[in-house]
Amino acid sequence: MNGFQVRHVAKDDVSILYLSGFLDAHTVPQFENALEEVIKKKRYKIVVNFKDLDYISSAGLGVFMGFIEEVRANGGDIKLSNLSKRVYKVFDLLGFPALFEIYDDEQEACSKF
Amino acid sequence: MKLSYLGSFRERHKNELQSDELDKRLLELSALFELSQLLNSSLNLKSILDNILLIPMGRMMLSRGIGLLKKENDQFKIVNVKGVSKDWLDKTVEIRNFPDEPLLVSEFESDFKWVGFFKELQIELLLPLLFQDENKGIIGFSRKLNAQPFTIDEIDFLSSLSNIAAQAIENALMFEQLKKLNRSLDQKIQELNTLFEIGKELNQIFDEPGILKQLSFSLMGQMLVNQFFIVLRKKSEWQLAFNKGSLFPQAACKKVLSFCDQLSSLKEPLMVHDESDYSGLKKLKIQLVVPMDIKGKVEGFIFLGPRMDQKPYDQLQLEFISTLANIAMISIENSRLIQETIEKERLEEELNIARSIQDRLLPSGIPAVTDYDIHGLNIPSKQVGGDYFDIIRLNEEEIIFTIADVSGKGTPAALLMSNLQAGLHTLCDEHYTLAQITSKLNQLIFRNTSVEHFITFFILKLNCPTGKFEYVNAGHNPPYILHPDQSITELLTGGLILGVMQNVSYEMGYGQFNRGDLLLMFTDGVTECMDPDQNDFSEQRVIEFLKTHGNKLSSKAFNELLVERLDQFAGGFPQMDDITLLTVKRL
Numbered sequence: 001m002n003g004f005q006v007r008h009v010a011k012d013d014v015s016i017l018y019l020s021g022f023l024d025a026h027t028v029p030q031f032e033n034a035l036e037e038v039i040k041k042k043r044y045k046i047v048v049n050f051k052d053l054d055y056i057s058s059a060g061l062g063v064f065m066g067f068i069e070e071v072r073a074n075g076g077d078i079k080l081s082n083l084s085k086r087v088y089k090v091f092d093l094l095g096f097p098a099l100f101e102i103y104d105d106e107q108e109a110c111s112k113f
Numbered sequence: 114m115k116l117s118y119l120g121s122f123r124e125r126h127k128n129e130l131q132s133d134e135l136d137k138r139l140l141e142l143s144a145l146f147e148l149s150q151l152l153n154s155s156l157n158l159k160s161i162l163d164n165i166l167l168i169p170m171g172r173m174m175l176s177r178g179i180g181l182l183k184k185e186n187d188q189f190k191i192v193n194v195k196g197v198s199k200d201w202l203d204k205t206v207e208i209r210n211f212p213d214e215p216l217l218v219s220e221f222e223s224d225f226k227w228v229g230f231f232k233e234l235q236i237e238l239l240l241p242l243l244f245q246d247e248n249k250g251i252i253g254f255s256r257k258l259n260a261q262p263f264t265i266d267e268i269d270f271l272s273s274l275s276n277i278a279a280q281a282i283e284n285a286l287m288f289e290q291l292k293k294l295n296r297s298l299d300q301k302i303q304e305l306n307t308l309f310e311i312g313k314e315l316n317q318i319f320d321e322p323g324i325l326k327q328l329s330f331s332l333m334g335q336m337l338v339n340q341f342f343i344v345l346r347k348k349s350e351w352q353l354a355f356n357k358g359s360l361f362p363q364a365a366c367k368k369v370l371s372f373c374d375q376l377s378s379l380k381e382p383l384m385v386h387d388e389s390d391y392s393g394l395k396k397l398k399i400q401l402v403v404p405m406d407i408k409g410k411v412e413g414f415i416f417l418g419p420r421m422d423q424k425p426y427d428q429l430q431l432e433f434i435s436t437l438a439n440i441a442m443i444s445i446e447n448s449r450l451i452q453e454t455i456e457k458e459r460l461e462e463e464l465n466i467a468r469s470i471q472d473r474l475l476p477s478g479i480p481a482v483t484d485y486d487i488h489g490l491n492i493p494s495k496q497v498g499g500d501y502f503d504i505i506r507l508n509e510e511e512i513i514f515t516i517a518d519v520s521g522k523g524t525p526a527a528l529l530m531s532n533l534q535a536g537l538h539t540l541c542d543e544h545y546t547l548a549q550i551t552s553k554l555n556q557l558i559f560r561n562t563s564v565e566h567f568i569t570f571f572i573l574k575l576n577c578p579t580g581k582f583e584y585v586n587a588g589h590n591p592p593y594i595l596h597p598d599q600s601i602t603e604l605l606t607g608g609l610i611l612g613v614m615q616n617v618s619y620e621m622g623y624g625q626f627n628r629g630d631l632l633l634m635f636t637d638g639v640t641e642c643m644d645p646d647q648n649d650f651s652e653q654r655v656i657e658f659l660k661t662h663g664n665k666l667s668s669k670a671f672n673e674l675l676v677e678r679l680d681q682f683a684g685g686f687p688q689m690d691d692i693t694l695l696t697v698k699r700l
Contacts, residue, residue, distance in 0.1 A: 025314035028330050058307040059314075062330030065339040065421065069359060093300050095337055098422050 003027070006034040014110050015043045020052035023060035032063050039067065044076020047109045051082040056090050064100065077101070081109040141270050144172065148274060152281035156288040162193040165252055165278040169271055170195060173263075177255035179236055181206065182282070183248060196255070197234055206230055211248060215240045215268050238263055240271055242279035249279050297429075304433045307335050308440065315444040319451050321345075325355040328441040332415070333357075335437075336430060340398070340418030342366045344373060345405075345445065360398050360418045368397060369416060377411040379404040382431040401426050403434050405442035413442055463524050467497040470527035474534045476504050482512060482577055488668035489695040492638075492676065498691035499526030500636045501533065505541050510576055513541060516589065516634040516695050517570040525566070532561055533568060533611075547572050548619040551585045551607070555619075558612035567612040571634060573604070580626040580699060585619045587611050590637055593656065595663040597629035601656060631663045631671075632697040638690035642679045645686045650679060668696040 004027035007018040015038045023031055038046060048064075050056075064078060071078055081103045083091065091097060103109040148168055152161050166178035179201070180193035188205045208227045216239050218231050231239060236253040243249070252275055257263070263271075311331045318324050325343055333339050340358035344351050344366070351373040353366045372394060376383070383402040385394045394402065398418050405413035415438055420426065471493060479487050489502050499519030506512050517533060519526045536557045540550045551572060558568055571592060573584035586592075588610030594602040606622030626632065635655070642650040658678060662671055672694045679692060 025310045025327055025331065026317075029326070032330075057310050058303065058334035059310065059327065059330040060334065062332065062334030065333035065337065066330065066357065068421075069339055073359070089299070090303065093296070093303050094335060095422055095424075099337065 004030055006031055008034060008038060010043070011110060013043070014045045014047055014113060016106065016110070017046065017048045018052065019048060019050055020054075022055045023053060024055065024057040025059040028059045028063055031060065032066070035063060035067050039070065042074075044071050044074045045113045046071065046076065046078045047106060048078060048080050049082050049106050050080065050084065050087050051106075053084070053087055056087050058090075058094065061091065061094060061096060064096075068100070077113070079103060079109040079112060081106045138266070141266070144168070145270070145273055145277065149277045152277055153284070155281065156285050158192075158282065158285040158289060161278065161281050161285055165274065166193060166195045166254075169254060169274065173254075173267060174258040175254045175256075176258055177235060179234065179253045180250065181208075181252075182250040182286075189251060192250075201234070208251070211239075211241060211251065213241055213243060213246075213248070215272055217263070238268070238271070240275040242275050242282060244279040244283045249283060252278070304335065304430075307331050308433070308436055311437065312440055315440065318444065319448045321354070321445055321448055324441055324444045324448060328415075328437065329355060329357060331437060332434070336417070336420065336426075336434060337422050337424075338417055338420045341415060342369075343405075343413060343415050344370065345413040346373075346411075354413070358418060361416075365397060366416075369394065369399070373414060376402060376404070376414060379411060380406075382435055384426060384431075401431075401434075403431075403438045405438040405445075407439070407442045407446050412446070413438075460523075464495070464497055467522075467524045467527035468493055470524070470531055471497060471499075471501075474501060474503075474527075474530055476502070480504060480506050480512070484700050485577060486668045486698040486700055487696070488672050490672050490676070490693070492692045494638070494688050494691050496522040496689065497527060498522055498636075498638060498689075499530055500638065500691035500693040501530045502634070502693055502695045503534065503537065504695075505538065507541065507574070510578055511574055512577060513572060513574050514632075514634065514695060514697060515570070515572045516592070516636065516693060517568050518589065518636045518638075518691075518693075520565070520567050529558070529562060529566060529568065533558065533570075537572075546621065547574055547583055547585045548621045551587055551611070551619045552617060555587070555609075555611045555617050556615060559615050562612050567610045569637075570611050571604070571607075573632075573634075575626060575697075582624050582626050584622050584624070586622070587619060590635060590640060590652075592632060592634040593659055594624070594626070595631040595633070595659050596627070597664060599660050599664075601659070626697075626699055628699050629664070630699050631659070631668075633659060633663070634695040636691060636693040638688065638692040639675070639679065639694070641690060642683055642688060642692070643686060644682050645684050650682050654682075668698050672696050 004021040004023055009016045009018065017034060017038070019031070068078055079101045082105055083102060091102065101112060148164065151164060155161055162180050166180055169175060170178050177196035179191060179197055181189040182192050184190050184205065187207050187209050189208045190205045191201050191203065194201050206227055209225065218228060218237050218239060221228060231253060235255050237256045239251055239253045241248050241251055311327055314327055315324055318327060332341065340360045342356035342361045343354045345354040351370045353363060353370070356363060356366050372391065379402065383391070385391055385399055385402065399416045400419055401417040403415040403417070404411040405415065475491055476489065479489065487504065489504065491500055491502065499521060501519065502516040504512065504514055515537065519530045519533070533554065536554050540553055551570065554570065569589040570587040571584065571589040573582055575582045584604055586604055586607030591603040591605045594604070602624065604622055606620050608619040609617045640650055640652050640655060658675060662674060666674060675694060676692065
């Protein structure tokens with residue numbers, strides 16, 4: 001099983017999280033911690049880049065749900081970019097495109113803040 | 114390819130193709146062919162519906178077109194309009210007894226209501242969309258702009274067109290249905306994956322917060338909800354275990370706890386409606402209550418607020434969330450059992466430690482003293498009661514006997530006992546009186562423990578050759594001396610138990626131990642030994658036993674018989690305290 005990794009890069013006031021590998025119930029706490037770190041620093045403009053993410057499960061999507069209220073309440077947002085077809089399908093099936101902004105590339109996502 | 118086919122057809126039939134009529138006919142055929150290809154290559158319902166209206170309208174200069182698809186019970190839904198107000202879209206019309214062939218509204222004699230409807234829309238020509246002899250829908254067109262009537266050929270053409278279209282529409286509808294089915298199948302698979310994954314993951318998590326966290330992620334991801342909280346029954350009380358979202362701060366969740374007893378008869382998720390018995394929940398913004406079931410008993414609930422997309426909870430999702438809740442409940446229960454086992458093992462381990470400490474503190478052998486028969490024994494209870502006895506030889510003539518009972522049980526008691534023993538041995542080496550030793554021990558114990566810990570303590574120094582003795586009793590069960598004439602002396606003199614006050618002075622008692630006398634020191638495990646009816650063995654029975662057997666038996670035989678008697682008395686009832694006996698006889 002591939003591992004999961006998350007990397008944080010700050011671009012001006014936007015925080016970009018790069019995910020790679022498998023984001024499932026097992027690796028979810030890792031992603032949760034990473035998001036928590038960013039939010040603790042009061043950085044509420046967040047773009048999650050899925051370029052290297054191979055798999056996401058419902059639990060992985062749950063993390064977004066868990067933070068979005070707080071982030072938006074603070075005038076920020078979590079925008080998603082570079083989803084592979086496979087990953088997008090999961091988002092789509094569960095109805096996420098109605099709630100989250102999803103962009104083809106990171107640049108575009110950043111420019112929407 | 115179409116054109117080249119048409120071109121070569123013309124070439125080959127040059128001579129026959131003389132009249133315009135034929136040429137026009139050929140054009141129509143090619144149009145049908147083109148349309149047929151177009152329609153059948155498309156599974157997009159919208160584009161098919163557009164084409165079957167727009168192609169005829171363009172070719173025949175018709176200003177209005179309408180398309181209807183049949184729903185159930187003769188209801189036809191307007192799915193496309195051209196040149197007619199868009200307000201009509203999605204409206205349904207009841208159309209009974211529509212003929213299986215094209216009809217001209219102006220010539221159709223009947224009083225069907227729908228005829229009037231088409232007249233109002235200025236639709237003149239209606240064509241059924243027949244697929245396998247079944248009416249799938251209707252297309253209709255207005256009169257031609259040039260006011261010419263529809264020719265037979267034109268109607269034939271449109272008829273052929275609608276047949277082709279019917280096939281294409283059927284395909285597109287099937288395709289849409291298939292797409293829907295596929296999507297719901299994919300969603301089911303996603304649900305199953307989630308259940309499978311969380312099941313696997315929960316097998317590796319043994320702490321309740323970890324389990325609830327996993328549950329919450331799966332719930333949030335799968336159900337698009339981030340407003341919910343979880344209540345669990347703990348020690349027969351409902352307690353808030355997890356809450357998420359701004360609608361449900363702790364205070365709000367706690368208001369719901371009073372509903373839980375009432376809700377625990379739920380067998381399946383409950384959608385909270387205004388008119389339900391639980392309208393109080395609705396006021397608290399709760400939309401769904403999911404019982405968490407284990408072995409047929411509800412041990413917890415998930416209370417959910419609105420979904421983030423504001424859609425209502427779907428009946429199909431309830432099955433998923435119910436399964437999720439039950440899987441999590443099983444894991445929580447398992448984690449509790451595991452915690453209990455760990456706790457039990459830890460306790461067992463602690464008791465083993467306490468037992469081995471106690472073992473090492475008790476004297477390893479009984480010193481042989483001329484003219485004296487000495488025997489001591491300790492039977493630790495399951496919990497290790499903190500009894501202690503010791504025999505310390507001071508010099509050729511003097512010997513110290515001591516017995517003590519440390520309050521509390523287990524390791525703390527054993528450690529305190531160890532303190533007492535170390536202090537005692539150090540003090541005995543100095544030339545202190547028993548009163549001084551006891552007083553110093555009191556200070557030591559007082560400093561090293563909290564007030565609720567104390568020790569009952571008895572110490573006696575015997576001059577073996579003379580039989581003279583002195584003693585201090587610090588709150589311990591008074592030892593008895595049985596004289597040969599069956600009279601009994603209680604050794605009471607002393608003072609307060611050790612460890613409750615810092616400075617205490619003790620009084621010493623004195624006496625003479627003669628031939629035939631028996632001194633019995635014991636702990637409250639003896640007097641408080643309990644029978645199944647919860648009666649104490651009591652001092653009275655100790656004295657009776659002492660009088661009956663004291664003169665006849667050796668110290669060892671006496672102690673062992675007393676233990677046997679206590680066992681009999683207890684009748685297999687488990688004893689909570691250690692039993693300690695120290696017996697000295699002067700021969």
